Amino acid sequence: MSVKQSIEFFLLLPALIASANVSCQDTVITWMDATFEETDEDRAGYFRKGWAENGLWMIEDYFIDGQLQMTGSFNSSEEKNKHGLFVFYGENENKLTEGNYENAYLDGIWTKWYEDGSLSEKGAYYRPISKGPKTLAGNSQVAEQLELSRVELSVFKTGNWEYYHANGKKSGNEVFDKGQLITANYWNEDGSEAGDKVVLEQTASFPGGNYWLPKYLKRYIKYPLEERKKRINGIVYVQFTVDRDGNIKDAKIVQSVSPNLDSEALRVVKSMPVWHPAIMHNRRVSMIYNLPIQFALF
DSSP, rough: OOOOOOOOOOOOOTTTTOSSSSEEEEEEEEETEEEOOOOOOOOEEEEEEEEEEETTTEEEEEEETSEEEEEESSSSSSSBBBBBBEEOOOSSSSSEEEEEEEEEEEEEEHHHHHHHEEEEEEEEOOOOOOOOOOSSSSSSHHHHHHHHHHHHHHOOEEEEEEEEOTTTTTEEEEETTTEEEEEEEETHHHHOOOGGGGGOOOOOOOOOOGTHHHHHHHHHHOOOHHHHHHTTTEEEEEEEEEESSSOEEEEEEESSSSSSHHHHHHHHHOOOOOOOOEEETTTTOOOEOOOOEOOOOO
Protein backbone atom coordinates (compact mmCIF):
# COMPACT_ATOMS: atom_id res chain seq x y z
CA MET A 1 0.00 0.00 0.00
CA SER A 2 1.16 3.36 -0.58
CA VAL A 3 -0.07 6.24 1.38
CA LYS A 4 0.51 8.70 -0.65
CA GLN A 5 1.71 13.60 -1.22
CA SER A 6 1.83 17.29 -3.48
CA ILE A 7 3.64 20.64 -4.99
CA GLU A 8 3.76 24.70 -5.51
CA PHE A 9 5.41 28.05 -6.44
CA PHE A 10 6.57 31.30 -4.88
CA LEU A 11 6.62 34.06 -7.42
CA LEU A 12 4.04 35.82 -9.60
CA LEU A 13 5.07 35.82 -13.25
CA PRO A 14 4.39 38.57 -15.78
CA ALA A 15 1.19 38.13 -17.74
CA LEU A 16 3.16 37.80 -20.97
CA ILE A 17 4.56 34.43 -19.87
CA ALA A 18 2.31 31.74 -21.32
CA SER A 19 4.45 28.71 -22.09
CA ALA A 20 4.72 25.67 -19.82
CA ASN A 21 8.46 26.14 -19.32
CA VAL A 22 9.91 29.61 -18.85
CA SER A 23 13.60 30.43 -18.46
CA CYS A 24 14.33 33.47 -16.29
CA GLN A 25 18.01 34.19 -15.60
CA ASP A 26 18.96 30.46 -15.69
CA THR A 27 15.92 29.54 -13.58
CA VAL A 28 13.28 27.38 -15.28
CA ILE A 29 9.65 27.68 -14.23
CA THR A 30 7.42 24.67 -14.94
CA TRP A 31 3.64 24.67 -14.60
CA MET A 32 2.16 21.39 -13.30
CA ASP A 33 -1.35 20.00 -12.88
CA ALA A 34 -2.78 18.19 -9.85
CA THR A 35 -0.90 15.00 -10.80
CA PHE A 36 2.37 16.94 -11.25
CA GLU A 37 2.36 16.48 -15.01
CA GLU A 38 3.54 19.44 -17.07
CA THR A 39 0.71 21.67 -18.27
CA ASP A 40 -0.05 25.26 -19.22
CA GLU A 41 -0.62 28.16 -16.85
CA ASP A 42 -4.42 28.05 -16.98
CA ARG A 43 -4.58 24.42 -15.84
CA ALA A 44 -1.73 24.55 -13.35
CA GLY A 45 -2.18 23.45 -9.78
CA TYR A 46 1.47 23.83 -8.85
CA PHE A 47 4.70 25.45 -10.02
CA ARG A 48 8.28 24.25 -10.01
CA LYS A 49 11.39 26.43 -10.03
CA GLY A 50 14.60 24.69 -11.16
CA TRP A 51 18.20 25.82 -11.55
CA ALA A 52 21.73 24.40 -11.77
CA GLU A 53 23.95 24.66 -8.70
CA ASN A 54 27.15 22.85 -7.67
CA GLY A 55 26.69 20.13 -10.28
CA LEU A 56 23.09 19.37 -9.26
CA TRP A 57 19.69 20.44 -10.56
CA MET A 58 17.97 22.17 -7.65
CA ILE A 59 14.17 22.40 -7.43
CA GLU A 60 11.58 24.17 -5.33
CA ASP A 61 7.90 23.30 -5.69
CA TYR A 62 5.12 25.67 -4.65
CA PHE A 63 1.39 25.55 -4.14
CA ILE A 64 -0.55 27.77 -6.54
CA ASP A 65 -0.82 30.52 -3.91
CA GLY A 66 2.98 30.77 -3.65
CA GLN A 67 3.58 28.71 -0.52
CA LEU A 68 6.57 26.38 -0.52
CA GLN A 69 5.66 22.68 -0.84
CA MET A 70 8.95 20.90 -1.49
CA THR A 71 12.69 21.39 -1.92
CA GLY A 72 15.10 18.88 -3.41
CA SER A 73 17.68 18.16 -6.09
CA PHE A 74 18.40 15.82 -9.02
CA ASN A 75 21.53 14.61 -10.75
CA SER A 76 20.55 16.51 -13.88
CA SER A 77 17.92 18.83 -15.35
CA GLU A 78 16.16 15.75 -16.79
CA GLU A 79 14.92 15.18 -13.23
CA LYS A 80 15.17 11.39 -13.38
CA ASN A 81 17.40 10.55 -10.40
CA LYS A 82 16.77 12.27 -7.07
CA HIS A 83 20.01 13.06 -5.26
CA GLY A 84 20.35 14.95 -2.01
CA LEU A 85 18.03 16.22 0.71
CA PHE A 86 14.27 16.40 0.05
CA VAL A 87 11.87 18.25 2.34
CA PHE A 88 8.07 18.30 1.92
CA TYR A 89 5.74 20.83 3.57
CA GLY A 90 2.01 20.93 4.26
CA GLU A 91 -0.33 23.80 3.49
CA ASN A 92 0.12 25.01 7.07
CA GLU A 93 3.88 25.35 6.33
CA ASN A 94 4.85 22.55 8.75
CA LYS A 95 7.31 19.89 7.58
CA LEU A 96 5.67 16.62 6.54
CA THR A 97 8.64 14.56 5.31
CA GLU A 98 12.42 14.94 5.29
CA GLY A 99 15.08 12.60 4.03
CA ASN A 100 17.97 12.01 1.66
CA TYR A 101 18.30 10.30 -1.73
CA GLU A 102 21.51 8.79 -3.06
CA ASN A 103 21.32 8.41 -6.86
CA ALA A 104 17.53 7.83 -6.79
CA TYR A 105 17.58 5.53 -3.74
CA LEU A 106 16.30 6.34 -0.26
CA ASP A 107 19.30 6.78 2.00
CA GLY A 108 19.91 7.34 5.71
CA ILE A 109 17.44 8.78 8.21
CA TRP A 110 13.91 9.62 7.02
CA THR A 111 11.42 11.45 9.23
CA LYS A 112 7.69 12.11 8.82
CA TRP A 113 5.39 14.41 10.79
CA TYR A 114 1.66 14.89 11.13
CA GLU A 115 0.05 18.09 9.84
CA ASP A 116 0.27 19.67 13.31
CA GLY A 117 4.03 19.10 13.44
CA SER A 118 4.02 16.14 15.83
CA LEU A 119 6.26 13.16 14.98
CA SER A 120 4.72 10.39 12.87
CA GLU A 121 7.66 8.08 12.14
CA LYS A 122 11.44 7.95 11.98
CA GLY A 123 13.96 5.40 10.79
CA ALA A 124 16.89 4.67 8.49
CA TYR A 125 17.33 3.03 5.08
CA TYR A 126 20.25 0.89 3.97
CA ARG A 127 21.39 0.22 0.40
CA PRO A 128 24.04 -2.41 -0.34
CA ILE A 129 26.77 -1.22 -2.69
CA SER A 130 26.80 -3.18 -5.93
CA LYS A 131 29.95 -3.70 -7.97
CA GLY A 132 27.82 -4.16 -11.08
CA PRO A 133 27.30 -7.21 -13.31
CA LYS A 134 30.24 -9.28 -14.46
CA THR A 135 30.69 -10.37 -18.05
CA LEU A 136 29.79 -14.03 -18.24
CA ALA A 137 29.51 -16.47 -21.12
CA GLY A 138 25.96 -17.34 -22.08
CA ASN A 139 22.87 -15.12 -22.12
CA SER A 140 21.19 -16.92 -19.21
CA GLN A 141 24.23 -16.34 -16.99
CA VAL A 142 24.35 -12.66 -17.91
CA ALA A 143 20.64 -12.26 -17.22
CA GLU A 144 21.05 -13.98 -13.87
CA GLN A 145 23.95 -11.69 -12.95
CA LEU A 146 22.00 -8.59 -14.02
CA GLU A 147 19.10 -9.67 -11.84
CA LEU A 148 21.48 -10.20 -8.92
CA SER A 149 22.85 -6.70 -9.46
CA ARG A 150 19.32 -5.26 -9.45
CA VAL A 151 18.51 -7.05 -6.17
CA GLU A 152 21.75 -5.84 -4.61
CA LEU A 153 20.68 -2.26 -5.37
CA SER A 154 17.44 -2.63 -3.41
CA VAL A 155 16.85 -0.41 -0.38
CA PHE A 156 16.15 -1.94 3.03
CA LYS A 157 15.06 -0.62 6.39
CA THR A 158 17.74 -0.96 9.02
CA GLY A 159 18.08 -0.27 12.74
CA ASN A 160 15.30 1.08 14.92
CA TRP A 161 12.06 2.42 13.36
CA GLU A 162 9.58 4.31 15.56
CA TYR A 163 5.94 5.08 14.74
CA TYR A 164 3.56 7.37 16.61
CA HIS A 165 -0.19 7.90 16.89
CA ALA A 166 -1.50 11.41 16.23
CA ASN A 167 -1.92 11.94 20.00
CA GLY A 168 1.85 11.55 20.48
CA LYS A 169 1.82 8.05 21.96
CA LYS A 170 4.01 5.44 20.30
CA SER A 171 2.14 3.07 17.97
CA GLY A 172 5.01 0.77 17.10
CA ASN A 173 8.69 -0.01 17.36
CA GLU A 174 10.37 -2.21 14.75
CA VAL A 175 14.03 -3.26 14.69
CA PHE A 176 15.58 -4.30 11.36
CA ASP A 177 18.92 -5.76 10.37
CA LYS A 178 19.51 -4.76 6.74
CA GLY A 179 15.91 -5.38 5.75
CA GLN A 180 15.12 -8.30 8.02
CA LEU A 181 12.64 -7.60 10.81
CA ILE A 182 14.18 -8.74 14.09
CA THR A 183 11.69 -7.56 16.73
CA ALA A 184 8.41 -5.60 16.71
CA ASN A 185 6.11 -4.19 19.37
CA TYR A 186 2.88 -2.21 18.96
CA TRP A 187 0.65 -0.10 21.21
CA ASN A 188 -2.88 1.29 21.00
CA GLU A 189 -3.73 4.99 21.14
CA ASP A 190 -4.33 4.75 24.90
CA GLY A 191 -0.85 3.31 25.44
CA SER A 192 -1.95 -0.28 26.03
CA GLU A 193 -0.25 -3.14 24.18
CA ALA A 194 -1.92 -4.01 20.88
CA GLY A 195 -1.39 -7.76 21.26
CA ASP A 196 -1.97 -10.31 18.51
CA LYS A 197 -4.92 -8.44 16.91
CA VAL A 198 -2.76 -5.59 15.66
CA VAL A 199 -3.52 -4.27 12.14
CA LEU A 200 -0.29 -3.20 10.47
CA GLU A 201 -1.54 -2.04 7.07
CA GLN A 202 -4.98 -1.35 5.67
CA THR A 203 -5.99 0.86 2.76
CA ALA A 204 -8.74 3.47 3.16
CA SER A 205 -12.09 2.04 2.08
CA PHE A 206 -15.69 3.03 1.45
CA PRO A 207 -18.20 1.61 3.98
CA GLY A 208 -18.98 -1.88 2.69
CA GLY A 209 -15.86 -1.92 0.53
CA ASN A 210 -15.47 -1.97 -3.24
CA TYR A 211 -18.77 -3.81 -3.64
CA TRP A 212 -20.84 -0.87 -2.36
CA LEU A 213 -18.85 2.07 -3.73
CA PRO A 214 -19.97 1.70 -7.39
CA LYS A 215 -23.54 1.10 -6.22
CA TYR A 216 -23.41 4.33 -4.23
CA LEU A 217 -22.09 6.26 -7.22
CA LYS A 218 -24.70 4.79 -9.56
CA ARG A 219 -27.52 5.68 -7.16
CA TYR A 220 -26.54 9.27 -6.38
CA ILE A 221 -24.96 10.57 -9.60
CA LYS A 222 -27.30 12.83 -11.55
CA TYR A 223 -26.37 13.05 -15.21
CA PRO A 224 -26.31 16.77 -16.20
CA LEU A 225 -29.10 17.54 -18.67
CA GLU A 226 -26.92 19.49 -21.09
CA GLU A 227 -24.38 16.65 -21.34
CA ARG A 228 -27.20 14.15 -21.73
CA LYS A 229 -28.67 16.08 -24.66
CA LYS A 230 -25.26 16.43 -26.32
CA ARG A 231 -24.43 12.82 -25.44
CA ILE A 232 -21.21 13.82 -23.74
CA ASN A 233 -19.72 10.98 -21.73
CA GLY A 234 -16.40 9.82 -20.33
CA ILE A 235 -14.49 9.12 -17.14
CA VAL A 236 -13.80 11.89 -14.64
CA TYR A 237 -10.92 11.21 -12.26
CA VAL A 238 -11.28 12.74 -8.80
CA GLN A 239 -8.45 12.87 -6.31
CA PHE A 240 -9.18 13.34 -2.61
CA THR A 241 -7.73 12.71 0.81
CA VAL A 242 -9.27 10.35 3.33
CA ASP A 243 -8.08 11.80 6.65
CA ARG A 244 -7.32 9.88 9.86
CA ASP A 245 -10.99 10.06 10.86
CA GLY A 246 -12.26 8.87 7.46
CA ASN A 247 -13.48 12.29 6.30
CA ILE A 248 -13.19 13.28 2.63
CA LYS A 249 -10.98 16.35 2.13
CA ASP A 250 -9.33 18.32 -0.67
CA ALA A 251 -11.32 16.74 -3.52
CA LYS A 252 -10.19 17.94 -6.95
CA ILE A 253 -10.41 16.95 -10.59
CA VAL A 254 -7.26 15.39 -12.02
CA GLN A 255 -8.77 14.34 -15.37
CA SER A 256 -11.63 16.38 -16.79
CA VAL A 257 -14.41 15.55 -19.27
CA SER A 258 -16.59 18.69 -19.15
CA PRO A 259 -17.34 21.39 -16.55
CA ASN A 260 -20.77 19.97 -15.73
CA LEU A 261 -19.62 16.36 -15.43
CA ASP A 262 -16.64 17.49 -13.36
CA SER A 263 -18.92 19.43 -11.00
CA GLU A 264 -21.26 16.48 -10.59
CA ALA A 265 -18.37 14.12 -9.87
CA LEU A 266 -17.05 16.50 -7.20
CA ARG A 267 -20.50 16.90 -5.67
CA VAL A 268 -20.98 13.16 -5.28
CA VAL A 269 -17.48 12.62 -3.86
CA LYS A 270 -17.90 15.40 -1.31
CA SER A 271 -21.27 13.98 -0.23
CA MET A 272 -19.93 10.47 0.44
CA PRO A 273 -20.26 9.05 3.97
CA VAL A 274 -17.28 8.71 6.29
CA TRP A 275 -14.78 6.09 5.07
CA HIS A 276 -12.74 3.59 7.03
CA PRO A 277 -9.34 5.31 7.35
CA ALA A 278 -6.06 3.81 6.20
CA ILE A 279 -3.81 2.13 8.75
CA MET A 280 -0.02 2.03 8.60
CA HIS A 281 2.05 0.44 11.37
CA ASN A 282 -0.88 0.22 13.76
CA ARG A 283 -1.99 3.87 13.45
CA ARG A 284 -4.62 5.68 11.46
CA VAL A 285 -3.12 7.82 8.69
CA SER A 286 -4.34 10.10 5.91
CA MET A 287 -4.38 8.62 2.42
CA ILE A 288 -4.68 10.13 -1.05
CA TYR A 289 -7.26 8.30 -3.17
CA ASN A 290 -7.85 8.53 -6.95
CA LEU A 291 -11.38 7.62 -7.98
CA PRO A 292 -12.51 7.17 -11.62
CA ILE A 293 -16.18 8.08 -12.09
CA GLN A 294 -17.71 6.93 -15.37
CA PHE A 295 -20.49 8.87 -17.06
CA ALA A 296 -22.05 6.68 -19.75
CA LEU A 297 -25.17 6.91 -21.91
CA PHE A 298 -26.80 3.78 -23.29
